[in-house]
Amino acid sequence: MRTLLALAWRSLRNRPLTTVLTIAAVALSLTLLLGVEQARRGMRESFTGTIRGTDLIVGARGGTTQLLLGSVFGIGSPTGRVPWPVYQRYASHPAIRWTVPLVIGDSHRGFRVLGTTAAIFEHWRFRSTGRLTFAQGRAMRGDAEVVLGSEVAAQLGYAIGATVVVGHGLNAVAGLGDHEAHPFTVVGILARTFTPLDRALFVTLDGIEAMHEPEGGEAHAGEAHADEAHDERADSATAIADAHVHDADTARAAPPLMPGAPAPPVMPGASPPPTMPGAPPAPAMRFTDEPRALSAFLVGTRTRYETLLLQREINQDRAEPLTAVVPGVTLAELWRTLGTIEGGLRLVGVLTVVIGLLGMLVALYSSLEARRREMAVLRAIGARPATIVALLVFESGVVTLVGCLAGLVLVVGGFALAQPLIEASTGVHLPLRWPGATEWGYVAATLVAGLLIGLVPAWRAYRASLADGLSPRL
Amino acid sequence: MTLVSAGAPAIACVDLRFAYAGGPLVLDVPDFAIARGRTVFLHGPSGCGKTTLLGLLAGVLRATGGRVQVLGSDLATMRGGQRDAFRAAHIGYVFQQFNLIPYLSAFDNIALPCRLDAGRRARLGRTSLDAAVREVAGQLDIAELLDRRATELSVGQQQRVAAARALLGTPELVICDEPTSSLDADRRESFLELLFASVRRTQATLLFVSHDPALASLFDEVRSLPAINRAARREAA
Numbered sequence: 001m002r003t004l005l006a007l008a009w010r011s012l013r014n015r016p017l018t019t020v021l022t023i024a025a026v027a028l029s030l031t032l033l034l035g036v037e038q039a040r041r042g043m044r045e046s047f048t049g050t051i052r053g054t055d056l057i058v059g060a061r062g063g064t065t066q067l068l069l070g071s072v073f074g075i076g077s078p079t080g081r082v083p084w085p086v087y088q089r090y091a092s093h094p095a096i097r098w099t100v101p102l103v104i105g106d107s108h109r110g111f112r113v114l115g116t117t118a119a120i121f122e123h124w125r126f127r128s129t130g131r132l133t134f135a136q137g138r139a140m141r142g143d144a145e146v147v148l149g150s151e152v153a154a155q156l157g158y159a160i161g162a163t164v165v166v167g168h169g170l171n172a173v174a175g176l177g178d179h180e181a182h183p184f185t186v187v188g189i190l191a192r193t194f195t196p197l198d199r200a201l202f203v204t205l206d207g208i209e210a211m212h213e214p215e216g217g218e219a220h221a222g223e224a225h226a227d228e229a230h231d232e233r234a235d236s237a238t239a240i241a242d243a244h245v246h247d248a249d250t251a252r253a254a255p256p257l258m259p260g261a262p263a264p265p266v267m268p269g270a271s272p273p274p275t276m277p278g279a280p281p282a283p284a285m286r287f288t289d290e291p292r293a294l295s296a297f298l299v300g301t302r303t304r305y306e307t308l309l310l311q312r313e314i315n316q317d318r319a320e321p322l323t324a325v326v327p328g329v330t331l332a333e334l335w336r337t338l339g340t341i342e343g344g345l346r347l348v349g350v351l352t353v354v355i356g357l358l359g360m361l362v363a364l365y366s367s368l369e370a371r372r373r374e375m376a377v378l379r380a381i382g383a384r385p386a387t388i389v390a391l392l393v394f395e396s397g398v399v400t401l402v403g404c405l406a407g408l409v410l411v412v413g414g415f416a417l418a419q420p421l422i423e424a425s426t427g428v429h430l431p432l433r434w435p436g437a438t439e440w441g442y443v444a445a446t447l448v449a450g451l452l453i454g455l456v457p458a459w460r461a462y463r464a465s466l467a468d469g470l471s472p473r474l
Numbered sequence: 475m476t477l478v479s480a481g482a483p484a485i486a487c488v489d490l491r492f493a494y495a496g497g498p499l500v501l502d503v504p505d506f507a508i509a510r511g512r513t514v515f516l517h518g519p520s521g522c523g524k525t526t527l528l529g530l531l532a533g534v535l536r537a538t539g540g541r542v543q544v545l546g547s548d549l550a551t552m553r554g555g556q557r558d559a560f561r562a563a564h565i566g567y568v569f570q571q572f573n574l575i576p577y578l579s580a581f582d583n584i585a586l587p588c589r590l591d592a593g594r595r596a597r598l599g600r601t602s603l604d605a606a607v608r609e610v611a612g613q614l615d616i617a618e619l620l621d622r623r624a625t626e627l628s629v630g631q632q633q634r635v636a637a638a639r640a641l642l643g644t645p646e647l648v649i650c651d652e653p654t655s656s657l658d659a660d661r662r663e664s665f666l667e668l669l670f671a672s673v674r675r676t677q678a679t680l681l682f683v684s685h686d687p688a689l690a691s692l693f694d695e696v697r698s699l700p701a702i703n704r705a706a707r708r709e710a711a
Contacts, residue, residue, distance in 0.1 A: 003589040007575075014577030373572045379534055380569065381587040381639065382562020382594065384555055470534050470567065470651070471525045 004387065008394035011374075015367065019399065022360045026403025029356030030446055031410040033349030034439050038415060040342055041438075042430035045127065048331045050195045053125030054100075055307040058082065058090065058314055059296035061321035068330045071102055071296040073196045074112040078104050078295035079323065086320045087294050095306040098123055100298040103208045108166050111152045113201045115208030121147075123300055126195045127431075136160055137188030143206035146184035151198040153189045162186045164201065166211055182211040194429030205292060299324075353446055357453050360399055364392065364457040368464070375465045388465050389458040396454025397447075404443050404450075408435065482546030484508045484647055484679035485531060489540035491705075492523075492530060500526050502705040503540075508695070510646070513673065513680040515690045518699035524683050527699065528651055531681070532565055533557030545646050563593035566640025566648040566678070571656040573636030574624035580631075581607055581620040584639045597643035610638045613675070614668045630661040637669050644676040652684050666692060 012019040051057075051072050059067040060080025069075040091099045100123055103115030114120075118139035121132045137160045140147045146164050158164065164184045184203060192198055203211075301307045307326065314324035375388050415432055422430055435443070487506040493499045500523045508514050518524055529535035530542055530549070536557070537550040545564055549557055561567075574583045584607045588595040598606045611617045614634045619627060627635065633653055640648050650669070654662040670692065673680045682693065690696045 003586075007578075007586075010577045010582075374575055377569070377573060377575060378590075379558075380532065380561075380567040382558055382565075382591045384558040386555075387590065470529050470532060470569070 004390055005394055005398075008391055008398055011391070012395055012398060018363050018367065022363045022399050023403045023406060025356040025359040026353075026400055026446070026450070027356075027406035027410060029349075029352040029354075030404055030407030030443070031414065032352045033346075033442055033446075034407060034411040034435065035414065036345045036349040037439055037442065038411060038433070038435070039430060040345065041433070041436070043428060044335055045431060046194060046429050047335055048328065049127035049130075050331065051124065051126060051327045052128070052130070053123060053300065054298045054327055055301045055304075056299040056311055056314070056324045057296055057327055058299060058322055058324045061323050064323060064325040064330050065334055067296060067323055067325055068327060068334065070104060071298075072327065074104070074200065081293035081295060082297065082322065083320065084292045084294065086317075086322070087297055090297075090299070090314070093310070095301050095310050096299055097302050098300040100124070101205060101294045102296045102298065103205060103292075104295040106166050106208065106211070108152075108164055108201050109156060111149070111156075111199050111201055113146075113166050113203060113208075115203055115205050117204065120202065120298070121190075123298065124197065126193050126197075127429075130193060130195075132193065132197065133191045135189050135191040137186070140187055140202060140204055140207070143204055143210040144182070144184055145187040145203070145207070147188040147190060147202040148186055149190055149198040149200045149202075150192040152201055153186075158186050158189075160186055160189065166201070166203070182207075182213065194423065209292060353442075353449075356403070357400070357446070357449055360396060360403075360450065361453045361456055364396055364399075364454065365460070368392075368457050368461055371461075372464055372468060375461055376468055376470050379465055379468075380470050385462045385465055389455075389462050392458035392461050393451055393454040396457070397451050400447050400450025400454075404446055408443065411435070411439075482510075482543065484510050484512070484545060485681070486543040487541065488543075490530065490537055490542055491539040492526060492535065493538050499538075499705045501530070501703055503527070503702050504704065506697075506702050508679060508681065510679055511677050512695055513670065513693045514682065514695045514697060515693035516681060516683045516697045516699055517685060517687055517690065518703075520685060522699050523703055523705065524699055525651060527703075528567075528649055528681075528683060531647075532567055532649060533561045559591065559593060562587060562591035563597065564645050564647060566642075566645040568633070568636045568640045568648070568650040568653045570652040571629065571632075573639075573653075574627075574632055576623075576625050578624060579620065580611075580616060580622050580624060580627065580635045583624055583635055584611065584620075584642055587639060588643055594643045594645075597645070606642055607638075610642050610672070611635075613641075613672045614638045629656050630665060633657060633665055634668065637665070637672070641672050641676065641678070644678065646678055648673060648678050648680050650680070650682045652686075653682075654689070655684070655686070662689075 057067060057071050059071060059078060060082055062079025066076060067079045070078040087099070087101060090096060098119060100120045101116055102120075104112060106113040106115075118141070121134075121139055124132055126132075134147075135150065137147070148158055148164075152158070162185070164186060166182075166184065184201075184207065190197065299310070301310055311324045311326060314322050378388060378391070379385075412432075412435070415430060419430055419432060422428060485506065485508040487503050490501060490503040490506065491499060492501040516524065516527075526535065530537055531544060533544070533549045533552065534557070536554075540550065542549040544560070547560060549560065552560065574580075575586065578586065585603055588598065588603055588606075595603070601609075607620070608617060611620055614637055616631060616634045616638060619631055619635070624632065624635070633656075636653070637650075640650075653669075654665055657665060666689065669680075680693075682689075
């Protein structure tokens with residue numbers, strides 16, 4: 001056995017070029033297969049781990065995928081809006097532990113601006129244990145403060161203290177519809193997360209509101225407060241005012257955005273803010289605490305069971321058409337729709353390994369003719385036909401084994417080397433992982449296939465050695 | 475497993491017949507025997523069935539009919555694996571040329587039969603494989619070449635390495651299939667001298683096949699294959 005292995009090894013070393021090329025073919029093909037698998041797993045983990053720790057995402061009635069893409073990935077527009085009182089109602093729901101409001105609809109030089117609260121930094125988790133941390137600075141507090149995602153800061157070269165002017169609408173062209181009257185000051189920069197949050201700016205809800213004020217809005221602040229009592233919806237407005245003391249304190253009240261409009265006037269992302277600097281306030285309008293509307297809000301519940309009950313409750317809300325999604329479930333669904341691409345990639349990888357092994361078959365098979373004499377010599381010194389078969393199977397086995405080891409080293413080493421490059425160029429974080437069960441399965445399957453393929457030349461050599469005996473017909 | 479009786483002749487073929495699958499009879503040998511310890515020169519023109527006979531005696535081919543007794547064991551009744559084991563343990567075989575595994579050193583070529591087969595290894599007794607290889611290499615005057623790769627040796631050196639391999643472990647029967655045909659006259663002579671000396675020392679039986687009658691005088695006995703093979707005679711007639 002050991003003699004045969006040594007013999008196989010020396011035989012292979014006797015043909016260094018063929019052997020090295022064959023090993024390289026096996027190694028590279030396996031590298032591709034494992035690399036695809038590794039990248040696929042990494043991307044899936046990265047993708048499905050974009051948001052963790054959040055039990056529900058609630059938005060206006062609409063498609064679950066649209067809600068998820070809009071609120072988490074910043075892709076497409078939000079499903080609609082959630083009136084502030086509705087949010088308030090759920091925020092105090094007994095099953096809910098915490099909520100994070102999201103207002104989407106503005107952007108800064110191609111990066112989306114999220115109107116939210118500092119609670120988002122506490123509750124948004126990503127991948128297995130990731131938490132949002134500040135690389136510099138702190139959370140935004142005032143309505144003129146902004147926190148930057150890491151990529152925003154890096155690409156635009158902003159540091160703490162920089163001034164940011166937000167444009168209206170997603171993907172706005174710089175300069176068009178900029179809210180120049182309300183610049184923000186950078187107070188914090190987040191550490192890199194490799195989630196869409198890296199490409200977002202965070203401002204307070206007040207900030208969003210203040211931004212959408214027409215210029216000179218402050219002049220009406222007093223009137224706004226004066227008119228409060230006349231508001232037919234005073235009750236709800238007061239409730240909101242209480243909840244947002246900060247609003248009242250700064251007296252940065254909003255003048256009427258759309259006089260006479262029945263709908264809540266602030267609708268970020270939906271329509272350009274009408275600017276009416278000189279228009280007198282309509283007496284019946286509230287200014288300060290006009291119910292704001294959210295694009296969506298994140299919910300943390302107390303138990304998993306309550307999550308499901310709450311999801312049903314929200315989806316069946318009679319007062320307001322809402323959609324609640326469990327982010328993990330919807331992410332997984334979304335990922336599955338990409339399954340065909342995955343399957344295709346995997347198929348390509350498997351076929352490459354097959355081609356690599358066929359290369360080995362060709363190399364071994366074509367060497368046989370030249371080795372018939374060698375087989376006859378082995379037979380003459382007492383080798384059985386089975387020994388000849390074993391020798392050739394060992395040769396293919398050694399080639400496959402070395403190829404597999406080299407492939408593993410290439411994959412692990414390649415990912416270690418390429419990881420920073422991939423991160424830098426695509427923003428996709430591929431975690432370095434030791435190959436999992438699937439990868440080992442591929443390695444094992446390749447080894448077995450290599451040995452089986454080795455049986456083909458071995459069988460031929462066996463037949464030839466039986467027919468040739470001690471006198472190969474050269 | 476392979477019973478070798480000391481008193482039995484080295485080779486005893488009775489009514490040996492052989493035909494390749496579906497082909498005509500190549501060998502039909504009513505009686506062919508060689509006593510122990512003899513050196514026998516077997517000659518005949520090419521195509522008279524010499525190599526086939528050697529294949530049968532070595533147990534690589536199986537007789538179509540009759541008996542092929544080597545060292546008292548009937549190879550015709552053995553299974554393939556048994557014949558292989560028998561050959562490994564009791565027979566040394568030297569080819570016409572290209573005797574060596576090209577990717578092994580001279581040493582490893584000589585040692586290979588003992589490494590592949592426990593029976594052959596057992597024949598070394600208490601002598602270590604290394605010592606046994608060096609001893610037989612010394613007899614054949616190739617002790618200096620043991621570390622060389624087979625492909626780095628001259629044809630004459632290769633044949634001596636092949637002879638050393640055949641003699642290692644002192645097999646009872648040494649079969650040579652025209653081992654000198656690729657050597658020039660000088661080398662042929664020195665090769666045969668070394669071979670004979672080693673065979674005599676181990677008291678092995680030597681069956682030497684050649685079509686070159688000039689060598690015949692060196693041997694104890696001279697046999698003509700056409701004379702003992704009726705199949706060849708029929709074909710000639």
